Amino acid sequence: MVATACRYSPLLLLALMWEAAVRTGLISDLVLPPFSAAVEGWWDLAVTGDLFPQAFASLRRAALGLGLAIALGTTAGILMAWNAKIRVFINPLIQMFYPLPKSALIPVTILWFGLGDMSKIVLIFIGCLLPIVVSSFNGARGVEDVLVWSARSLGASRRQVLWQIVVPAAMPEILTGIRTALAISFVLLVSSEFIIARDGIGFMIAGFGEEGVYDRMFACIMTVVAMGFFADRLFQLFMRRVLIWRE
Amino acid sequence: MTSDGAAPRVALPDPGAVALSALFWKVAPAIPIVGLFALWQILSASGAFNPYLMPEVPAVFRRVALELVNGEFLLNAGATLYRALAGFLIAAALAVTIGIAMARIRIVHWFFDPILSVGFPMPKVAFLPVFMLWFGAYDASKITLIAFASFFAIAVNTVAGTQGVDRHLVWSARSLGASERKILWTVILPAALPQILTGFQIALPLAMIVTIVTEMLMGGVGLGGAMIRAQRFADSIGVFSGIVQIGFTGFVVIFTMRWLRRRLLSWHEEAKR
Amino acid sequence: MATGAAIAVENVSHHYRPPKKRPVHALDQVSLEVGDREFVALLGPSGCGKSTLLYLIGGFMPIESGSIRVNGNLVTGPGPDRGVVFQHFALFPWKTVLGNVLYGLENIGVPREEARERAQKYIDMVHLTGFEDAYPNQLSGGMKQRAAIARTLAIDPDILLMDEPFGALDAQTRGLMQEELLSIWQRTRKTVLFVTHDVREAVYLAERVVMMTARPGRIMESVDTRFDEAGPGVMDRPEFVEKASYIWNRIKGEAIATVAARAS
Ligand SMILES: Nc1ncnc2c1ncn2[C@@H]1O[C@H](COP(=O)(O)OP(=O)(O)OP(=O)(O)O)[C@@H](O)[C@H]1O
Ligand SMILES: [Mg+2]
Numbered sequence: 207m208v209a210t211a212c213r214y215s216p217l218l219l220l221a222l223m224w225e226a227a228v229r230t231g232l233i234s235d236l237v238l239p240p241f242s243a244a245v246e247g248w249w250d251l252a253v254t255g256d257l258f259p260q261a262f263a264s265l266r267r268a269a270l271g272l273g274l275a276i277a278l279g280t281t282a283g284i285l286m287a288w289n290a291k292i293r294v295f296i297n298p299l300i301q302m303f304y305p306l307p308k309s310a311l312i313p314v315t316i317l318w319f320g321l322g323d324m325s326k327i328v329l330i331f332i333g334c335l336l337p338i339v340v341s342s343f344n345g346a347r348g349v350e351d352v353l354v355w356s357a358r359s360l361g362a363s364r365r366q367v368l369w370q371i372v373v374p375a376a377m378p379e380i381l382t383g384i385r386t387a388l389a390i391s392f393v394l395l396v397s398s399e400f401i402i403a404r405d406g407i408g409f410m411i412a413g414f415g416e417e418g419v420y421d422r423m424f425a426c427i428m429t430v431v432a433m434g435f436f437a438d439r440l441f442q443l444f445m446r447r448v449l450i451w452r453e
Numbered sequence: 454m455t456s457d458g459a460a461p462r463v464a465l466p467d468p469g470a471v472a473l474s475a476l477f478w479k480v481a482p483a484i485p486i487v488g489l490f491a492l493w494q495i496l497s498a499s500g501a502f503n504p505y506l507m508p509e510v511p512a513v514f515r516r517v518a519l520e521l522v523n524g525e526f527l528l529n530a531g532a533t534l535y536r537a538l539a540g541f542l543i544a545a546a547l548a549v550t551i552g553i554a555m556a557r558i559r560i561v562h563w564f565f566d567p568i569l570s571v572g573f574p575m576p577k578v579a580f581l582p583v584f585m586l587w588f589g590a591y592d593a594s595k596i597t598l599i600a601f602a603s604f605f606a607i608a609v610n611t612v613a614g615t616q617g618v619d620r621h622l623v624w625s626a627r628s629l630g631a632s633e634r635k636i637l638w639t640v641i642l643p644a645a646l647p648q649i650l651t652g653f654q655i656a657l658p659l660a661m662i663v664t665i666v667t668e669m670l671m672g673g674v675g676l677g678g679a680m681i682r683a684q685r686f687a688d689s690i691g692v693f694s695g696i697v698q699i700g701f702t703g704f705v706v707i708f709t710m711r712w713l714r715r716r717l718l719s720w721h722e723e724a725k726r
Numbered sequence: 727m728a729t730g731a732a733i734a735v736e737n738v739s740h741h742y743r744p745p746k747k748r749p750v751h752a753l754d755q756v757s758l759e760v761g762d763r764e765f766v767a768l769l770g771p772s773g774c775g776k777s778t779l780l781y782l783i784g785g786f787m788p789i790e791s792g793s794i795r796v797n798g799n800l801v802t803g804p805g806p807d808r809g810v811v812f813q814h815f816a817l818f819p820w821k822t823v824l825g826n827v828l829y830g831l832e833n834i835g836v837p838r839e840e841a842r843e844r845a846q847k848y849i850d851m852v853h854l855t856g857f858e859d860a861y862p863n864q865l866s867g868g869m870k871q872r873a874a875i876a877r878t879l880a881i882d883p884d885i886l887l888m889d890e891p892f893g894a895l896d897a898q899t900r901g902l903m904q905e906e907l908l909s910i911w912q913r914t915r916k917t918v919l920f921v922t923h924d925v926r927e928a929v930y931l932a933e934r935v936v937m938m939t940a941r942p943g944r945i946m947e948s949v950d951t952r953f954d955e956a957g958p959g960v961m962d963r964p965e966f967v968e969k970a971s972y973i974w975n976r977i978k979g980e981a982i983a984t985v986a987a988r989a990s
Contacts (some may be wrong), residue, residue, distance in 0.1 A: 213566065213567055214567045215565065215567075216564045216566075216567050216568065217567050217568065217571065219564075220568070221594075235830075237586055237587055258622040261627075264485075266679075290860075293485065294478065294481045294482055295481065295482075295485050296485070297482065297841030298482045298483070298485050298486050298487050299486065299489065302486060302700075303700075304707070305658075305700065305703035305706070305707040305708070306696070306699060306700040306703050306704075307535075307658065307661035307662045307664070307665050307699060307703050308662060309662045309663075309665040309666045309669070309677075310665050310676075310677070310680065310696050310699040310700070311696065311821065312666075312669065313680055313683075313684040314682065314692060314693070316684075317505075317506060317684070317689065317692065318506060333710050343674030350816070351786070351815060351817060352812050352816035355781070355786040355804060355810070355812070355816070355818055356810060356812060356816040356877075357818075357829070358786070358803070358804035358805075359784055359786075359804045359805065359806065359808060359809065359810045360806060360809075360829055360833055360834075360877070360878075360881060361805070361806035361830055361833035361834045361881065362829075362833050365835065371818065374818070374820040375818075375819075375820070376720075377820070381817075386655070387573075389574055389576075390662075391572075392575075392576035393576045393577070393578055393659065393662060393663070394662075395576070396576045396578050396579050397578050397662070397663075397666040400578070400581065400666070400670060401666070401669055401670060401681075408579070411579060411582055412582060414582075415582030415583075415585070415586065420586070423582060423583075427579050427580060427582075427583065429565045430575070430576055430579045431571065431575040431576075431579065433554065434575040434576050435570075435571050435574050435575055437574070438573075439571065439574075450861070451819055451820040451821070451822075451861040451862075451863065452819070452863065453861065453863055453864065
């Protein structure tokens with residue numbers, strides 16, 4: 207507890223510097239509300255406004271898109287490693303779409319799926335899919351031959367080898383890929399909500415920015431930052447539990 | 454027990470069939486790509502979908518060709534690449550410097566460590582309105598945001614790479630009489646380089662994503678701006694040709710980075726694989 | 727072609743074909759028979775293809791020319807009739823020691839209770855009692871090797887293919903494990919093909935020592951190494967010392983050839 211407080215104390219220092227810079231007039235409060243005002247704005251939004259429902263709507267989009275990408279991406283990646291014929295057909299598509307900055311798809315997803323949830327979920331799904339496919343493929347392909355062989359000589363069938371050897375051996379890389387995808391999902395979420403949306407935390411940030419309500423804008427930004435941070439922390443905890451054998 | 458799996462060579466198959474299947478597997482990678490475009494074209498030509506939602510493939514490529522010839526593509530791609538690379542390079546310079554300082558100077562580490570651990574996973578685009586407020590809607594704010602978005606991944610990897618340098622390498626350099634400055638340039642940086650480049654490879658696609666978003670939101674010259682303009686004018690051929698152009702630009706950037714990595718790490722064992 | 731041999735290798739050659747590199751000629755026209763319940767040691771300079779031969783018998787790699795029969799059947803894939811101890815252990819890193827040993831028992835359908843008991847028996851036998859719940863990463867090299875041996879012995883295969891199974895053990899443990907292996911072999915009379923670099927170990931454990939040439943590996947000579955007397959004391963007998971030094975000298979020439987080939 208104390209150690210954590212100590213570790214994160216520079217953040218507090220940063221907040222104090224922010225507060226002081228505005229209070230002393232070093233930075234005009236027209237372009238930067240003092241930290242305390244942002245905290246107050248957050249509190250107002252939290253108790254009276256709809257900060258939490260909006261944040262939840264956003265989280266739901268990210269979770270659905272990412273969840274779909276995990277389900278399909280890990281399957282496709284492992285199958286690609288497992289079967290050379292499948293690989294020949296999927297790989298070119300991956301090579302083609304991998305380098306595309308996925309934010310370029312925002313206008314099209316809106317064109318196809320409208321302004322609501324669907325367009326964001328699809329965008330996040332597409333954006334997260336490829337990193338997960340690629341990392342699952344690399345993980346599954348990197349499995350050492352001797353592990354597969356020893357499972358086979360211990361009586362495992364080819365299908366059992368897939369589940370009992372290939373999947374766990376690939377797990378570290380799969381989880382690393384999912385962690386990358388998690389970060390991408392937040393970027394695409396906020397971006398697409400900035401560009402066209404009717405609700406969501408990104409929509410709120412953009413809206414308060416346009417109206418010039420900067421304390422609330424900063425409050426929402428801090429909320430998104432916290433969401434990204436805690437999602438990643440939780441996932442890291444999960445990763446560590448799953449991968450205890452790596453110690 | 455002794456069945457399935459790899460069968461021993463007993464009878465050789467017909468050589469004609471072998472040649473044919475070899476040919477098939479040679480062209481197989483083209484099948485999904487050609488198939489995708491063909492499917493698209495069939496769907497859009499069939500009239501099942503509004504041509505606005507699904508313009509015909511030849512029309513899209515005609516637009517790409519046109520903008521390639523009239524210079525529009527080069528103009529937009531140039532602007533996009535300039536912003537992306539400017540932001541990325543600023544971030545790289547800062548992040549590598551700070552990352553190395555963190556690995557070597559305690560107080561720097563103390564200060565930046567929590568900032569990186571919060572900054573690395575957070576969606577940096579969320580700060581876009583802030584930079585717009587501070588620097589206006591022009592290149593300054595775009596480049597700042599791109600740099601901000603790229604910074605953390607590079608810094609985190611630089612710290613990890615620098616801290617991971619084998620102590621024995623540093624010790625042996627020291628015992629061979631190298632100065633601390635020389636050790637930094639000739640031992641620590643090369644040894645940390647693979648991971649620093651990994652940071653680059655994580656940051657660069659992010660920089661590209663953010664570049665397109667800033668251009669979409671702030672307009673102006675650039676691939677993202679052109680695309681959002683096309684959307685406003687209900688020019689869906691323009692939107693799809695924009696995707697093709699952005700995809701191509703992203704392809705060039707990412708492959709250049711891979712090439713650079715191979716060049717820089719030719720001494721490293723990963724290059725031999 | 728029904729011979730009494732448990733393992734019959736006939737004119738087997740093997741090339742490795744690494745992508746974008748020259749093919750490596752690992753085995754050249756190797757023929758070898760291991761009789762039913764025979765204990766054969768395979769000796770040869772490093773890189774001569776001993777592991778390759780074992781992998782082919784194990785059924786892990788396709789046989790490019792020649793044939794391999796196990797109990798009269800052509801080998802076309804791996805199976806639990808041939809237990810393999812790999813040179814580099816090949817323990818599943820995400821399973822504990824107990825999980826690793828249980829793995830094969832579950833696959834061949836041993837009921838849970840009995841599997842637990844049998845696993846524990848073999849863990850005790852290799853002196854890993856107390857480390858049942860440790861992950862391979864937490865074990866030393868020698869402990870990993872013992873866990874791998876327990877895992878293979880637990881499924882009680884008819885044929886044991888062992889690739890330097892004692893290579894990572896210290897001298898004392900090695901001696902204990904040698905006795906253990908001999909007593910298992912005498913009790914259950916398995917067919918054993920045992921790769922080692924240690925000439926004395928080969929002569930002591932095996933009934934027959936087969937020597938291979940440097941790469942590409944060929945069978946050089948086969949020497950009968952049965953002695954009247956049993957037990958470790960035999961190692962001090964003149965006939966033992968004589969056999970060992972004969973084999974040692976034969977191998978030495980090949981080892982020098984290997985080193986020379988590397989240098990060129
Ligand atoms: N996967 C592979 N790709 C290419 N060459 C290989 C491969 N595996 C083995 N070789 C080569 O084949 C030859 C035989 O290898 P093998 O592992 O069978 O030797 P070995 O007799 O077991 O050696 P050691 O006693 O050192 O274990 C070696 O020269 C090795 O370089
Ligand atoms: Mg070997």
